[in-house]
Amino acid sequence: AMSTASAARTLTIGLIPADGIGREVIPAARRVLEALPGAVMPARLRFVDLDAGFEHFQKHGVALPEETLAALKSDCDGALFGAVSSPSHKVAGYSSPIVGLRKQMDLYANVRPVVSGAAATASGERRAIDMLIIRENTECLYVKQEEQHDGPGGKYAVAKRVISERASRRAGEMAFAMALQRDAMRRQLPEAERAWKGRPKVTVVHKSNVLSVTDGLWRETVRGVHAGNAAYASGVDVEEQLVDSMVYRMFREPEAFDVVVAPNMYGDIISDGAAALVGSLGLVPSANVGDSFVVGEPVHGSAPDIAGRNIANPIAAIRSAAMLLERLGGDAAALAIYRAVDKVLADGRALTPDLGGAATTTDVTDAVCAQL
Amino acid sequence: AMSTASAARTLTIGLIPADGIGREVIPAARRVLEALPGAVMPARLRFVDLDAGFEHFQKHGVALPEETLAALKSDCDGALFGAVSSPSHKVAGYSSPIVGLRKQMDLYANVRPVVSGAAATASGERRAIDMLIIRENTECLYVKQEEQHDGPGGKYAVAKRVISERASRRAGEMAFAMALQRDAMRRQLPEAERAWKGRPKVTVVHKSNVLSVTDGLWRETVRGVHAGNAAYASGVDVEEQLVDSMVYRMFREPEAFDVVVAPNMYGDIISDGAAALVGSLGLVPSANVGDSFVVGEPVHGSAPDIAGRNIANPIAAIRSAAMLLERLGGDAAALAIYRAVDKVLADGRALTPDLGGAATTTDVTDAVCAQL
């Protein structure tokens, strides 16, 4: 259960490295958490190692073991997840453990901050970007209700895309609440340091020109959250953007977005696109958030091509650990991590190859720990 | 019906400007077609003006009139479509006319070439891009089978995503055939002028780590087309790319792609993203292609914010007209248009505001005509 911070308490964090570079970046994030000075800690941290992943499936026939779910539910205050590999062919009985985890733990929003002082735009200019993507995390095409049939013209398959009022409302709530919260935090900064200078804004992504019923329900529900709350209605601007144009605009004018809220699949695609803008998927963290649990997870995948070589960028995982702490009441600890990472990036000496450097995962982790 | 070229014949082209800037760029494309010198023409051209669009729906209650479909089927050899506006709220009885047209005329592939000598990447470098996107054009979420229900937890809506072996096979066929055709054309160029220097390659986009049944069928069918044809199997490389990583990679290394084949919705999103790389949606043409009909269509939308001001970029529509001619046997005429457009772009004096210029739609059209 979500904890209110208290220095006397212990927070138990489940660690699920899963596949590929997940096994390198999750231990790196753990090292950073362990290096945090006591003064900023909301509680003592305890770690529990947990299994999941495609490799686990190959060995034991299950990708998300019952024991892992049970341990998360009974013992843990939150968790960190690494990355999962995808089978290169259809594998009977396999189902993505991260998708299962989100659903089983009711982690209904995936919160993905994409921030850079100098994002490269498609016009060749560098601009500030400070965008928060809220991705609905439990439904859309991710309900995995699919069937294959034999028809007169050959095989055909049908997947269901489910959009509910309830899930749309929860994602919308999160988006508008975050927009106000970000605004409050920005007001504490001098004007010159604020990447986003306007009124708080939520961009609602959809494709209702084609999906008038499902995306129609999504858009109306999210707009309803805005209209139905006086603080949102008066304090937050709302705009809509078709998903194809969203990807286009994001690359032309990334500085035009504050909070972006999207159904699951669009959110998946948009966040990888946004990661390209800030230089590397290896920088972008996320938090899978529910009312009573949170799982930090780097946006990148398991990167089998570089796994096991100690060259994966640990920053996305380290920032995900900070997002986890933030939601567990550890604002000061989270801030210490964000600042340490920013210093390492600005310094530029300890960068992994994805950022053009030659440092190892260990080097970057050492550098972050040294800045704490 | 598709025509084999003959100077004695007449080709009848349906013109469907539809909404917004469609009404400016389609007349511009017509002017260019009319300015083509007789020597390059495959036939005399005749034009038929046809109605469709959201504005037509608002006036007459129908977005894609039966008369338009009948005229296309009985009188026309091909058509040019402008752009459609999207209603800002759900409108009973309205359904996108371009989606309807694709399905009614069985235009099963949407062919979208994205070419630039200096595409802006997310790393801030400029690189050559010469990518051909083949978008499946009739199914996926575009079947528009949606329902809304009242459940115990509130309203929910379900859309069907249909992937058939037949449509996947046709899209795959088109992709591999085009890969070989592009390779043959490139071999006629000096090595230094070829943006793509490797073996022909087809990138198959999917999300089978989540949609193992529908995208599983898609991927296996497209791979089957490759394996089942000796010329494809020996002459074309094939790789797979998850849609989220595809958007990421496209922005990091656009030069890594030759032909890209994608289910309908992913193809829609990817092609807008690719358009951002080459500087403007106003540059990217497409052809909706079937076995017996073809409709040229700029990738951009109706852009209500700039409609009626004579500042829309006509180049996407002009290039779409060239793609149309190409498929109607008018290779020489198409080449003349492509070259004229390239000269106008390289010259840089007649550019619309989306490209940083101050020229009008008319200016750009005049400039292209002058280069023919």
Ligand SMILES: CC(C)[C@H](C(=O)O)[C@@H](O)C(=O)O
């Ligand atoms: C691994 C995959 C199922 C997952 C997703 O699509 O959600 C990943 O891409 C992500 O973004 O976390």
Ligand SMILES: CC(C)[C@H](C(=O)O)[C@@H](O)C(=O)O
């Ligand atoms: C207008 C819309 C229905 C259409 C689509 O999604 O296909 C457009 O975005 C396109 O790419 O041609």
